[in-house]
Amino acid sequence: MGEDQGFRSGFVTVVGRPNVGKSTLVNRLVGSKVSITSPRPNTTRRPVRGVLHRPGRQAVFVDTPGLHRPRSALGARLNEHVAESLEDLDVVVAVLDATGDVGPGDRLVLARSLAAVGDGRGQERMLVVLNKLDRARPAEVLARLAQADQALRDLAGSGHRVELYPVSARSGRGVAELAEAIVARLPEGPPYYPPEVLTDLPEEVRVAELVREQLLAVVEDELPHAIACRLVEWDWPRLRVEILVERPSQKAIVIGRGGAVLRRVGERVRRQLPPGCYLELHVVVEPRWQQRPDAIERLGY
Numbered sequence: 446m447g448e449d450q451g452f453r454s455g456f457v458t459v460v461g462r463p464n465v466g467k468s469t470l471v472n473r474l475v476g477s478k479v480s481i482t483s484p485r486p487n488t489t490r491r492p493v494r495g496v497l498h499r500p501g502r503q504a505v506f507v508d509t510p511g512l513h514r515p516r517s518a519l520g521a522r523l524n525e526h527v528a529e530s531l532e533d534l535d536v537v538v539a540v541l542d543a544t545g546d547v548g549p550g551d552r553l554v555l556a557r558s559l560a561a562v563g564d565g566r567g568q569e570r571m572l573v574v575l576n577k578l579d580r581a582r583p584a585e586v587l588a589r590l591a592q593a594d595q596a597l598r599d600l601a602g603s604g605h606r607v608e609l610y611p612v613s614a615r616s617g618r619g620v621a622e623l624a625e626a627i628v629a630r631l632p633e634g635p636p637y638y639p640p641e642v643l644t645d646l647p648e649e650v651r652v653a654e655l656v657r658e659q660l661l662a663v664v665e666d667e668l669p670h671a672i673a674c675r676l677v678e679w680d681w682p683r684l685r686v687e688i689l690v691e692r693p694s695q696k697a698i699v700i701g702r703g704g705a706v707l708r709r710v711g712e713r714v715r716r717q718l719p720p721g722c723y724l725e726l727h728v729v730v731e732p733r734w735q736q737r738p739d740a741i742e743r744l745g746y
């Protein structure tokens with residue numbers, strides 16, 4: 446008899462259109478910021494794992510990029526990540542946005558999720574989350590729940606076994622019930638991570654992601670898509686992050702007048718790092734990197 450007998454664990458893939466709140470939800474479920482978030486679509490560029498520990502249970506969430514119609518090699522890569530994360534899972538959580546109608550993009554997400562869990566009882570391993578409850582009126586929430594249920598009926602028949610959970614990832618409302626439902630669906634399995642581990646994201650990637658998150662918060666317009674970040678030097682307390690953009694005009698925006706934008710970003714990132722670190726930000730022009738598979742691979746996306 447192994448010491449893990451009776452332990453339950455599994456991989457829980459979180460999917461949805463861009464911007465529906467997948468990363469915010471995973472952070473809330475894990476109780477720690479494992480994935481960066483922003484009001485811009487396609488913020489998440491690689492699957493990020495976040496671990497929820499419960500006595501005798503462990504859920505490994507996989508936060509995926511938003512499923513979308515790709516317009517670049519990067520976009521295609523993001524969708525590939527979603528497809529790969531749907532290949533081997535124990536539970537799938539499909540996230541919809543309560544503030545808008547259930548549309549064709551959502552139906553694609555539901556169809557892919559259903560395909561991942563299979564028919565009949567397999568459907569019990571799929572949960573649909575209606576997020577951003579705090580921003581929708583009760584009547585809207587009810588209408589969207591009905592739309593989601595109808596979409597599931599269209600795809601899987603009227604006897605489908607998929608449960609729906611209205612939540613607010615931002616306020617936390619409904620998230621405890623969702624966590625219970627997910628944990629109850631975990632199969633028997635070993636703990637994959639030690640209790641102190643909340644994410645598998647390497648520290649150097651996390652620092653680069655924090656820089657990108659603050660750039661997304663500070664820089665206006667369409668530019669965020671053209672930004673990528675990587676940590677190129679790590680010699681504690683000195684950190685150097687390279688910010689890639691596609692054009693010299695974008696470089697000027699990211700630097701800001703007299704370096705104002707970079708300074709603001711640096712300050713906001715440093716507040717989230719251990720005290721005493723020296724963060725250097727350096728902007729580099731890498732033409733058309735979003736269209737170049739070699740550049741995308743080098744960036745680890």
Ligand SMILES: Nc1nc2c(ncn2[C@@H]2O[C@H](COP(=O)(O)OP(=O)(O)OP(=O)(O)O)[C@@H](O)[C@H]2O)c(=O)[nH]1
Nearest residue numbers: 464465466467468469483486487488489511614615
């Ligand atoms: N009002 C409200 N806003 C939310 C909620 N959850 C997420 N958001 C906001 O929605 C935006 C997108 O959230 P993310 O968590 O980055 O969304 P995502 O689905 O991971 O986005 P992609 O990486 O683009 O796929 C952010 O501005 C969040 O603060 C919620 O429950 N209520």
